[in-house]
Amino acid sequence: MMRFHFLIPLLLLAASTRSIADSQVYIWQRVWQDGLDLGSEPSIGKTSV
Incomplete structure (x- = not known):
């Protein structure tokens, strides 16, 4: 049993x-989609003017 310890x-x-x-992977998919969708709502890290 100690062999499998x-x-x-x-x-x-x-x-x-x-x-x-x-x-x-999930985070990078979100970043990629946010980068492509320039007209979408701002994601974390982006400031809306």
Whole structure:
């Protein structure tokens, strides 16, 4: 059983890395769409005059 003791942190790391990658993809899709839609409402970081 001790042989597989190192698998638990490895699985946790893989799961967290996957969720971080998914959130990064979502963020970049939002940024890309906001960059293309110039007439849409301002997103975070943009100031409306």
